Amino acid sequence: MKDYRKTKNDIVLAIEAFTRSIDSSNDYRGDMSLLVQVTSNLKLVRLGYWERLIRSELDSNLYLTAQSKWARWFKPAPKLTWLDIVNADGYKREKSLRALSKDGAPNAFSLALAVRRLNDWVPQVRTAAREVLPSMLKSTEPKYVTEVLCMLLINWHSWGKIEEIDKHLFLDMVISEKMALLLKSRLISSTSGPMPSLLSQIGRTGILDNYLNEIASNAVQPYVRAKAYRSLFESRMTWVKSREWQWIDKYYGEQKLVPIIAERKIDVQTPFLELLNRSAVDRSPIVRQVSAEFLIRNIESLGIHARNLAEKFAADKSANVAEQGRFVLIKLDEKALNK
Incomplete structure (x- = not known):
């Protein structure tokens, strides 16, 4: 003050x-x-x-x-x-x-x-x-x-x-290469502020597509790394386009302001398993949760890698990550019994 x-x-x-x-x-x-x-x-x-x-x-x-x-x-x-x-x-x-x-x-x-x-x-x-x-x-x-x-x-x-x-x-x-480098530096080095929202809004363009891997690995803020990894996993960028009022209950006249999400496909060729292994050992449970989420989504296609990663997640210090790991192990055991 x-x-x-x-x-x-x-x-x-x-x-x-x-x-x-x-x-x-x-x-x-x-x-x-x-x-x-x-x-x-x-x-x-x-x-x-x-x-x-x-x-x-x-x-x-x-x-x-x-x-x-x-x-x-x-x-x-x-x-x-x-x-x-x-x-x-x-x-x-x-x-x-x-x-x-x-x-x-x-x-x-x-x-x-x-x-x-x-x-x-x-x-x-x-x-x-x-x-x-x-x-x-x-x-x-x-x-x-x-x-x-x-x-x-x-x-x-x-x-x-x-x-x-x-x-x-x-x-x-x-949009220019010089501006891309400045923005990438800001996203990686910033220790505070709404940098995940900034990354989302920049995602309206392809100015940072080729730097997403670097941002995912090196950004100081965990939520920035998580956003970059999620974008790479999904091959798309999403952002809040606007906010609109929607009815909750017309009888009581109740409304809430909801975000309208837009998206853009990105073409960054990074092997899925490589992304999974990198994000699985990230120092933040926020990022490891994203990794575990995409393991769950892709259990069927990962073969033996799914069990190795699931065991790693099940032993994680984060309760949420460990729960996701145990869930995958249960699914893999059920699949093995049904063969």
Whole structure:
């Protein structure tokens, strides 16, 4: 909470410094360097709150500056900046997007503000964002694009106004080998955060298909490894496409929000038994459970390998994995008796 209050105070002070710097010496553009510095350390969460704070502070500071600094008959309009992307006026948001279309974002936070306009409540702003983002992304440092892409993919299923075509267009903008390597590194090295959801959403494209084996073996988070192994076992990627309300009980007016799952086939040729053996010795029971699940699904085709793996699982320290192993042994014994 202390860090949050400090960040809020730093942003307020940076906006004050920015508005004070607006004068004829810089063509009324103002100096955003302090604000860029402050927001460069900001995690890309609670962006709606930060947008409202910036909009409120900017409006009040510009008003006070105009009253004290500029004559009533001469109130020069400040030039459009990255801050105007969150302006309360939809016309200014659209105009700022178009004015900044060829500029690279100064940090990930600024780029995130631009990308969030794909979900803007004004259709013309969404159109502007769709049109200018390709050139903006090309001019922005890849590390910033990667950070914003991760934020976007994790959250966009909850965005009510972004269209499915915009999601595909955005992914098409960023697909490249360089971006694949950055995303793979993020998925493997991240110790926290919703990385399994990120892997699922990236699975909309084939950008990481050839790296799934590496992710399955090396990712720090067990659920990421489990997701990668499951995708390889099933030869498909699945993700939450959207969430929709469905009736539980119409009589009592009860509904629940359910995820709508989409999928895409993947063509990664990894021998099934190799996947099974690798996942069976994973350090996490979460992954070993996935391995045991696919052993159960494929008992008939594995021959002697099925019993060897089942015995290994039956002796596992995890109760859930051990139970799956014993289940396979029972099935194999029943099969042997019926011969």
